[in-house]
Amino acid sequence: MVLNMARKKKCTLEITEIIQMYEEGEKTVDIARRANVSTRYINSVLQQNKVERTPHGSWKRKYRVNEDYFKIWSNNMAYLLGFFAADGYISSRNQTVCFSQKDPDILEQIREELQSNHPLVMNNTGVYTLIIGSKVMKYDLMNLHGMTSDKSNALQMPKIPEKYLSHFVRGYFDGDGFVNFERRIVSFVGGSEQFMTSLNLELQNKNFNSRCIVEDKYFRIYITGRKTIHMFKKWLYHDVGIHLKRKYEIFDKETIQDANKIPESRIKKTKEAVQSRKELFLELYKQSKTIEEICKVIKVKPSTFNHWLKKDREFKEKIYSIRRL
Incomplete structure (x- = not known):
């Protein structure tokens, strides 16, 4: 168990990060340099949190992984790269690569594909994360495929061979x-x-x-x-x-x-179907504010939208309410 040990203000890493990096094979001197503290402080953290020490000269990873996985294209590599683009994360503070999902089965498939034995960790919202410590994998994702720690807004489409798209x-x-x-x-x-x-x-x-x-x-x-x-x-x-x-x-x-x-889709005209399209229209209207685009998505004509405004008072009130937001 990690103790709530007081940390020097200048330390740039959390206690848990220090322990994880040590257990994954990084030397105390390297951790100290990255954390902006002395090696003595790192040793103190490890000692107070009862971390099993690795004998000098026998540095081996506690967890294994195919670090060169993202160097060579394959069907599954392309899949993992796409999955990472959606639900992956590169730490800006340490050498970790993370995959997250509510479904642990897919993370177990990914872990097996990466030849990893890293554990899955579940947070308090029910999301599982596979955290892999690998400097090689991190920089391959960044330098070979354009992934960044600010991936949410800055993500760019990697150069993907057509056969793997x-x-x-x-x-x-x-x-x-x-x-x-x-x-x-x-x-x-x-x-x-x-x-x-x-x-x-x-x-x-x-x-x-x-x-x-x-x-x-x-x-x-x-x-x-x-x-x-x-x-x-x-x-x-x-x-x-x-x-x-x-x-x-x-x-x-x-x-x-x-x-x-397969027959071409026909627009159902039952009351339930029409109401469903109206609800979807309102949902999209709250977000996009573009009537023409929404009509294309739900496959109705703009004249149908005008008819709804004219005949459905409740729908009309909701539309005008959204416009006032």
């Missing part, structure tokens, strides 16, 4: 993607305009008729339509390796496997 997109989708089979909607979300614009262009080049809209501080890509989503699923899971099972199973609800036999 679907695997990269599947990784990103498993991290920051969503599919609703009943509404025939697939979406991706991200905070980097450059990355999301590039991703949208790649999807459009595959004839998925994707659209990218602004939602508050985020960007969201939509793919809609029964046949289009089926074709997207076939591309996304072609020659599939690692994937998030629960998302694949949603796509797998499609009962017609021949895309040519």
Whole structure:
């Protein structure tokens, strides 16, 4: 157990970070230099927190990992890179690379692929994190693939060989993607305009008729339509390796496997369907403020929107309420 030991003000690392770095094989002199303290202070931290000491001259990692994993392209490497772009994190303070997800199964697949024995840690919100200490892996992600510690807003699309693009997109989708089979909607979300614009262009080049809209501080890509989503699923899971099972199973609800036999989507006109589209319209309107874009996403004409305003008083009041925000 880590004691609440008083830390010198000038120390730039947390006690837990010092212990983790030592257990992963870093020398006390290197930790001290990075923490801006003396080696004596680092030894004191380790002693007071009862950390098992490694005999002098026998420095070995407590945890193993294939540090060179991101140097060589493969289907699974592209997937992990996409997943990291969505749910990964590079520490700016130490040599750690992190993958986070609520679903521990996918992190266990990633851990096995990386030939790692690092533990999964769950925080108080139910999110699991795989924390890997590796200077080599950190700088490969940064220098070879453009990842940064400020990835949320500054992420750029890596240079991905065409044969691995679907695997990269599947990784990103498993991290920051969503599919609703009943509404025939697939979406991706991200905070980097450059990355999301590039991703949208790649999807459009595959004839998925994707659209990218602004939602508050985020960007969201939509793919809609029964046949289009089926074709997207076939591309996304072609020659599939690692994937998030629960998302694949949603796509797998499609009962017609021949895309040519899937009917073009028709707009349902039942009261429930219309109400569902109105609710989705209001949800998107709160975020994007662009009527034309929303009409395209939910596949209604602007004249339909005007008809709703005219005939549905409650809908009209909600629209004007959002406009006043």
